[in-house]
Amino acid sequence: MLINMTGRNIDITESLREYVQGKFSKLERHFDQINNVHVVLNVEKLQQKAEAKINLNGAEIFAMSESTDMYAAIDALIDKLDRQVIKHKEKYTKH
Template identity: 60%
Template sequence: MQINLSGHHVEVTSSLRKYVDSKFSKLERHFDHINNIHVVLTVEKLNQKAEANIHINGGEVFASAVNGDMYASIDTLVDKLDRQILKYKGKIAQH
């Protein structure tokens, strides 16, 4: 699993990168067929926004989250992606 992390109007620090890596490792435990993850962190006035596009075998999953704190928006983003991946995994198991 390769994570591409970029920032828009925000500097991506090493602590922020480590936090994203630790949170997204949770997704890999639930679903092994994740090829690539592209994460964009954005600051818009008072809103901290996190977006992610995950390339998996057979499709893509996208989610975004906005919060006042960047770490909280990353947490919300990972929760949304986790639900979507588990839903996708359930669809694959039914076929």
């Protein structure tokens, strides 16, 4: 799984990068056919935004979350993506 990270108005530190990679490795446990992940971390005044686009075999999943804390925004993003990946996996196995 290849993770591309982009920061808008924020410098992506090594600890932030490791945190995101750790969270996405947990996501990979549910569905191992994740090809590419593009994560954008954005800061606008008091709001911290995290968004991600995941390329799967035959599908593309997008999610976005906002919070006052960047780590909380990443956690909420992973929760949203986890639900979407599980739903895609169920559809994929039914076909």
